[in-house]
Amino acid sequence: MLSIEQLVQYRQIFDSSLIKREAKIKLPSAINKTAHVGEPETHHFDLYGYKNAIDNQEHVALISGDVEKFDIPLVRIHSECLTGDVFGSLRCDCGPQLNHAKAMIAKEGGIILYMRQEGRGIGLLNKLKAYELQECGADTVEANHQLGFAADLRRYELSAFMLKDLGISKIKLITNNPDKIHALAKFGIEVIERVPLIVGQAEENISYMQTKKEKMSHLLDKE
Numbered sequence: 539m540l541s542i543e544q545l546v547q548y549r550q551i552f553d554s555s556l557i558k559r560e561a562k563i564k565l566p567s568a569i570n571k572t573a574h575v576g577e578p579e580t581h582h583f584d585l586y587g588y589k590n591a592i593d594n595q596e597h598v599a600l601i602s603g604d605v606e607k608f609d610i611p612l613v614r615i616h617s618e619c620l621t622g623d624v625f626g627s628l629r630c631d632c633g634p635q636l637n638h639a640k641a642m643i644a645k646e647g648g649i650i651l652y653m654r655q656e657g658r659g660i661g662l663l664n665k666l667k668a669y670e671l672q673e674c675g676a677d678t679v680e681a682n683h684q685l686g687f688a689a690d691l692r693r694y695e696l697s698a699f700m701l702k703d704l705g706i707s708k709i710k711l712i713t714n715n716p717d718k719i720h721a722l723a724k725f726g727i728e729v730i731e732r733v734p735l736i737v738g739q740a741e742e743n744i745s746y747m748q749t750k751k752e753k754m755s756h757l758l759d760k761e
């Protein structure tokens with residue numbers, strides 16, 4: 539006897555037709571690990587664009603180095619955060635995490651999967667509504683619940699498929715979130731090492747970070 543969920547998972551593990559690499563470009567990009575110091579260096583990345591039949595979002599892989607020669611690459615699976623990544627919001631740590639991860643993979647080689655799962659999967663407008671509720675006292679988890687969502691709606695099979703498309707099944711994952719490791723394992727990606735990414739903590743995001751630690755099991759103690 540198989541449950542429907544098991545059938546779906548089986549299909550998703552083995553059906554590579556669910557995802558397609560549509561474009562590959564060169565992307566020269568400025569690297570500035572410490573935003574206030576010195577001129578940024580230029581680094582030459584590749585950017586692969588994917589379409590898929592699961593969420594119909596356009597996800598991308600930013601690659602530093604020769605992907606065919608990667609053995610166990612450094613990988614960051616970054617969830618879209620317009621407010622943090624683009625506008626430098628201090629309500630979260632997303633912007634500094636993205637910049638820092640970009641500098642890390644520029645130096646060591648590796649991949650950033652930029653997944654269009656804004657607001658932990660609830661979308662931009664709902665995230666802004668969640669921020670409104672947070673301004674009235676809710677924490678990030680409570681705000682999602684008040685809007686009728688689970689705390690985190692993200693799924694990781696597409697990240698796993700993109701890695702498989704790149705010929706990768708073992709990675710060093712840059713994250714503080716152990717759930718990502720377990721989720722990837724279900725789709726055949728083995729995390730050999732977790733690389734912490736504790737940056738971007740500010741006065742404005744103390745309670746946000748606290749909630750990640752206390753309610754979402756993020757590993758945020760520096761040691």
Ligand SMILES: Nc1nc2c(ncn2[C@@H]2O[C@H](COP(=O)(O)OP(=O)(O)OP(=O)(O)O)[C@@H](O)[C@H]2O)c(=O)[nH]1
Pocket residue numbers: 615616617618619620629630631632635655656657658659660665668669678682712713714715718735750756
């Ligand atoms: N729903 C909701 N999403 C948020 C909020 N603040 C940031 N996000 C989203 O959270 C996502 C990033 O998730 P995080 O929990 O910060 O980090 P993570 O990806 O789980 O873990 P790391 O790999 O350690 O960064 C992005 O999609 C952001 O848009 C919020 O208050 N509410």
